[in-house]
Amino acid sequence: MDKIDKNILKQLQINAKQNIKEIAAKVGLSVTPTYERMKKLEQANIIKSYVALLDRDVIGKKFVAYCQITLIRHHKELIDDFKTKTLQFSEIMECHHISGNFDFLLKIVVNDISQYQQFINEKLSLLDCVSTINSSFVMESVKETTVYEL
Known part of the structure; x- marks a missing residue:
């Protein structure tokens, strides 16, 4: 290149x-x-796709949370099961398997706090492999970009 x-x-x-x-x-x-x-x-798959980036405030997706997930055990089957299940939830915009004190970091985007609570209570917390969920809520987005420096 x-x-x-x-x-x-x-x-x-x-x-x-x-x-x-x-x-x-x-x-x-x-x-x-x-x-x-x-x-x-x-x-060469350097360009993966062409997309339209939406303004989440305009479409009503104003609530952003980051969830730090700990699984009950570190077994390949549990990790794979969690990854597969997160793909089914449209509220999860990003899912990263991370090192450190937690196993996964999720970016959740929904309309409001009540929809977030419903997502946690009725979907995420029902996964058998999840031990703990720690949430942090975005107060203000200072920088959001999709442009990589090359």
């Missing part, structure tokens, strides 16, 4: 809705080589 590829990726991260002609002008190439480079980046 050279400097031009990195610049193409930066442009796509800033605005994936730009057409190839716009991107080509910004990276200093003509349309055809820009298109070919983008296809190679897609084929």
Whole structure:
């Protein structure tokens, strides 16, 4: 990946809705080589997908919590079971298997505190493999980005 590829990726991260002609002008190439480079980046799975980023406040998803999860035991079957079950919950935006005092870190996004309580009581806490759930609530988001520095 050279400097031009990195610049193409930066442009796509800033605005994936730009057409190839716009991107080509910004990276200093003509349309055809820009298109070919983008296809190679897609084929190499550097570009995973093109998405629309929504404003969660506008769509009513104003409540963000981070949950630190401890499992009852560190067995491969329990870890795999937890990972599989978290994929079924649309409220979980991110799930990370982590090192340290907890086993997993979850980012939960819902409409409000009552919906969060319902999610914890009726879904997450019912998983047999979960020992403890510690929650932290986002008071203010200072920085949220999807752009990686290359």
